[in-house]
Amino acid sequence: METQKIINYNRIAKAIEFIRQNFKKQPGLDEIAEHVSLSPFHFQRLFLEWAGTSPKKFLQYINIQYAKQLLKESNDISLFDTAYKTGLSGTGRLHDLFIKIEGMTPAEYKNDGKNLNINYAIGESPFGELIVASTDKGLCYMAFSSLKEIAVKELKERFPKANYSEQTDPFQQAALSVFQNDWTKPHEIKLHLKGTDFQLKVWEALLKIPTGHLATYNRIAQEIGNPKASRAVGSAIGSNPIAFIIPCHRVIQSSGIIGGYMWGSTRKTAIIGWEAARNIEEHESV
Structure with missing residues (x-):
């Protein structure tokens, strides 16, 4: 219900x-x-x-002119570097989060999760239900989904040889805490990701985009030192396994058009507007 x-x-x-x-x-x-x-x-x-x-x-x-303004304001590379080098994922809503990424070992990557024990649970967010899953090293998957059966099926397709248990653990709770209103205590979120070296670089670059700001695919390509790889960057962003926390929703077209999103363009629009509102509210209250 x-x-x-x-x-x-x-x-x-x-x-x-x-x-x-x-x-x-x-x-x-x-x-x-x-x-x-x-x-x-x-x-x-x-x-x-x-x-x-x-x-x-x-x-x-969500007006295109506003998006273009955000893109222009984000053109200073130090905005990304400052947030990243100080150990923060960004300013605003996620200002006190510290996110660690650990890539899976070659064996874990190659063997489709064999010998991995994965816990999963269904959680709630302002943008609908989602599934969260974790190994003993950190969060490995988080995705919006309105149907539990489909969500679990898609999770198991990513790690077909893993052992699964439906239960909540601290990694999942830390991830879901990003949607709570109490930001007075620092949180640390650990991610245990299955991805190529290139994908991991792209996902790390996404974490540098401050809350309430936007970037383009070309900007992310420049950020990882491969300015001609915009198309490959787009593919890596489309493979992001951690919704919201790895903020692929903050990447839009250079024209200011919001563009596609793995979990629906309407949800992407909702998240961008929701973050912008909170980011402005926080700055006005300072």
């Missing part, structure tokens, strides 16, 4: 899809509320509870 949080996200997602498709027309509150079959008052309240900002401001955050 769906929880109220998931029901609310589904309503918000429908509204965001409408905004995403019609942002050039600058739809008003009444029009968006009517599209999701709510009164303007109830829709405004629901949206504020979910996004922390009004539908009008959210519309601004």
Whole structure:
């Protein structure tokens, strides 16, 4: 049975899809509320509870001109280096997270997870349900999914020879804590990833993109020292096994168009707008 949080996200997602498709027309509150079959008052309240900002401001955050502005502001390489070198994944919402990546051994990579013991559980986020899975070394998989059976099937396809147990552990709890509102205590998230050296470099570069900022595929290619590898970078980003924490949602086209996302363009739009709202809120409160 769906929880109220998931029901609310589904309503918000429908509204965001409408905004995403019609942002050039600058739809008003009444029009968006009517599209999701709510009164303007109830829709405004629901949206504020979910996004922390009004539908009008959210519309601004996902506007192409706003995206282009963020890309321009992020053009200073020190913005990435400062966050990374100080051991932080970024500023804003994830400012106190320290994320460690460990690649799987050649044997683990080659043998499809043989001898790995993987725990998995279904969790909740502001963007719908997701599956989280971990080995004894860290989080190995996190993906949005509305159906548990499909989520578990896709997990097992990544590690077909592993041993599985449906149970929650501290690695999963640390990962899910990124969606909580209490950021007063530092968290450390450890990732145990199956990927090529190139993929690991790309995923590490994604961690350098501060919260509330965006980057392009070409920018990531430059960041890893291979400026002509934009297409390969796109492929590596599309193979990201850790939703949200490795922020592939922060990579968009150079034109400012948000583009595709493994877990749906509407969800990508929702995350970008949600992070932008919180990032601005934090800066205004300082």
